[in-house]
Amino acid sequence: MSGAIIALVVVAVIIVLLGLWLAGTYNGLVRLRNQVENAWAQIDVQLKRRHDLIPNLVETARGYMKHERQTLEEITKARNLAQKASGPGEASEAEQQLSSALGQFFLVVENYPDLKANQNFLALQEELTSTENKIGFARQFYNDQTMQYNIRIQSFPANLVAGMLGFHRRDLFELESEAERQVPRVSFE
Amino acid sequence: MWEAIRANRFRSRLLIVVLAAVLMGLGYVIGFAIHPEAGLIGLGAALLVWMVLVLTAATGGSSLLLAGAEAEAIRHEDYPLLFNVVEEMSIAAGLSPLPKVYIIDSDAPNAFAVGKKGNSAVAVTSGLLMRLNRDELQGVIAHEIGHIVNNDTRFMTTAGVTVAAVVLLSDVFLRSMLYSSGRRRRGRGHGGGGAAVVAIIFAILAPVLAQLLYFACSRRREYLADACAARFTRYPPGLASALEKISASAWRMRNVNRALAPMFTVSPLKGSTVHGIFSTHPPTEKRVQVLRAMGGASYAEYEKAFGRTVGEHIIGARTLSEDAAAPVREPSAEPERSELEKTRQVVDVLHRLEGMLAVTCACGLKTRVPPGYAKEEEINCPRCGRLIPLGPAIMAAAAAGAMGREGTSADRQSPRAESTRQTETIVNEPGKWQNVNCSCGHTIQLSPNFSALQVRCGDCGRRYRVVRE
Incomplete structure (x- = not known):
């Protein structure tokens, strides 16, 4: 009689402990996942900000750069494409395109001292430079968080339940594709 | 985002507990020396003083410190570069909301942080802005944001206030003993003489002990904030060269609150070029050396470089186990402004x-x-x-x-x-x-x-x- 009660109590205690551990693990994982999602949202915010800055930049530069219509049009085109892009794959390609168009543009700007002295242009340039940095740092933070999240759901003992509770591995965010990484390598050997 | 370097949390709590215990002990001994039955009253008084100080520091602390340093709040359009760098580093550290940005009119290049994660502020001097380029500024701001996310600002203010209470209490006690000793000896004979001697010894030792603990902890946290800065910026040479520029400057800041000193990038106190067990910051050359010895920008790389130059461990095992490789990035492409x-x-x-x-x-x-x-x-x-x-x-x-x-x-x-x-x-x-x-x-x-x-x-x-x- 008393043996059965003790067994019952032991089982109950084990169930309660298991439930507590499960709840704790679940909460921890949810917190991590939220952080990953916030980090992702931050990348989005910065990409949108870049899209918003570009029309102003093109407008300011147009007056000074009569002979660079093509460069300016390319930026506008890349920006519109990036804005319309759907899905992370398409988006990252379009953003990459936009980055290189901007890089091209800032190289050309070196030939226009009047433009480089324009206060409005300088302010826009600072904002764009910083937005590029912010995209980079947001990506870095996202990758750090994702890495931590992935390590956590794959390590014992959380890995026993992570799949059941709906936590799955997430991919890191790489802006450059393999092909683009190899393009600028020029060799004169 | 939780504390980037977790092993530190335990150490910090221990520090606060030990410092508080020293303060309580001092209160008890002093109470006992005054009257054998007043020990607990002394302890209670010390506790009360401590609580008041800690509460003041926790509630009005950061605005007082900012006002004391004559820091002025600025907006984005006042100095876009500074604001953007603060924003970049907050994103890299996952700190939100953004810290407020203050500027101090001083030629001494330096910066400090105050407040807790939800409500923080970063202040830089005009001298710093005049001398550093973007990468260096990023390094300094990342160091300060490292102090914020590691909770250094909160812990060091609490610890600083406790140390101040210990120093104050022992000072008042020793002075009162000094001035009243003649009178008392004649009046009371030698009642409680032994207790008084113990109290005096304790009152002399306690502040020294408390300060040693406090400074050791502060120096450790500087290294940790450097590790954070390297990781956030992915560019250790930025902070290294900023530290060199800062320490090369002969200017010193005025009106520096001692409790605030551990929050600066480089110690703002007079005579801080002499490094020893009583300084809040490790020697700048050592910090630069560690940063320059890093082969990557991760915590593991900092730990390795630290081991090679200082010969100790600095970063907790748990942080290292979750650490990812972080290659050093290219320096900023921005043209150097004069x-x-x-x-x-x-x-x-x-x-x-x-x-x-x-x-x-x-x-x-x-x-x-x-x-x-x-x-x-x-x-x-x-x-x-x-x-x-x-x-x-x-x-x-x-x-x-x-x-x-x-x-x-x-x-x-x-x-x-x-x-x-x-x-x-x-x-x-x-x-x-x-x-x-x-x-x-x-x-x-x-x-x-x-x-x-x-x-x-x-x-x-x-x-x-x-x-x-």
Whole structure:
């Protein structure tokens, strides 16, 4: 009689402990996942900000750069494409395109001292430079968080339940594709 | 985001507990020395003092510290570069909301952070902005944000306040013993003499012990904030070169609160070039050495470089186990701006914060006018001598002030302006000393090479136009 009660109590205690551990693990994982999602949202915010800055930049530069219509049009085109892009794959390609168009543009700007002295242009340039940095740092933070999240759901003992509770591995965010990484390598050997 | 370096959390709590225990013990011993039954009363008193201090530090601490350092809040449009760098580093550290940004008018290059994660602030000196480029500034700001996310700001203020209480209590006790010893010896015989001796020894040792603990902890946290800075920026050479520039500067900051010292990038205290067990910061050369020895930007790389140069462990095992590889990035592609250019920009910001008016003379000279002038007034151009009416500039500043900043020159007008509507004329003979009696009774003295077209009474502010034959 008393043996059965003790067994019952032991089982109950084990169930309660298991439930507590499960709840704790679940909460921890949810917190991590939220952080990953916030980090992702931050990348989005910065990409949108870049899209918003570009029309102003093109407008300011147009007056000074009569002979660079093509460069300016390319930026506008890349920006519109990036804005319309759907899905992370398409988006990252379009953003990459936009980055290189901007890089091209800032190289050309070196030939226009009047433009480089324009206060409005300088302010826009600072904002764009910083937005590029912010995209980079947001990506870095996202990758750090994702890495931590992935390590956590794959390590014992959380890995026993992570799949059941709906936590799955997430991919890191790489802006450059393999092909683009190899393009600028020029060799004169 | 939780604390980036977790092993530190336990150490910090231990520090606070030990410091509080030292304080309580001191209170008890002092109470006991005064009267054998008053030990617990002394302990209670020490506890009360400690609680009041900690609460004050926790609630009003950061605004007091910022005000004490004469820091002024700035907005994005005042100094976009600084603001953007703070934002970049907050994103890299996952710190949200963004810290507020303050600027301090001081030539000593330095920076500090205050507050807790939800409500923090970063203050930099104008000297720092004048000297550093973007990568270096990023390194310094990342170091400060490292202090915020590692909770250093909170722990070090609490610890600092506790140490201050220990020092204060033992000081008061020792002084009272010193001044009353003669009287007491005669009056009471030697009742409780042994206790008094123990109390005196304890009162001498306690502050030294507390400070040693505090400084050791502070130095450790500096290294940890450096590790964070390297990781956030992915560019250890940035902070390294900033540290070199900062330590090479001979300027020292004024009005530095000692409790705030551990929060600075490099110790702002006098004589801090001497490094030892009583300094808040490790030697700058050591910090630079560690940063320069890093092969990557991860915590693991910092740990390795630290082991090689200092020969100890610094980062907890748990942080290292979750650490990912972090290659060093390229330096910023931004063209280096000259120191003159940066200085000009910083001085512009400081002038705007002070409510100085920018006016341009017809000869092309741009000049600044201090606040306190009325719309009807004019100044002489320092180059060509023309009269420049201040009306348009004041109106423009007032319009800008209505849109945003409070306290521009237009609404900060001093009462002096009232008395200066009408200007009288002084006839000045060049090449001679001249005394002029102002109608307020003050004497204005003009030197032999006085050449301005206006002079202002140093006492009442009345202005006189000066004409020469």
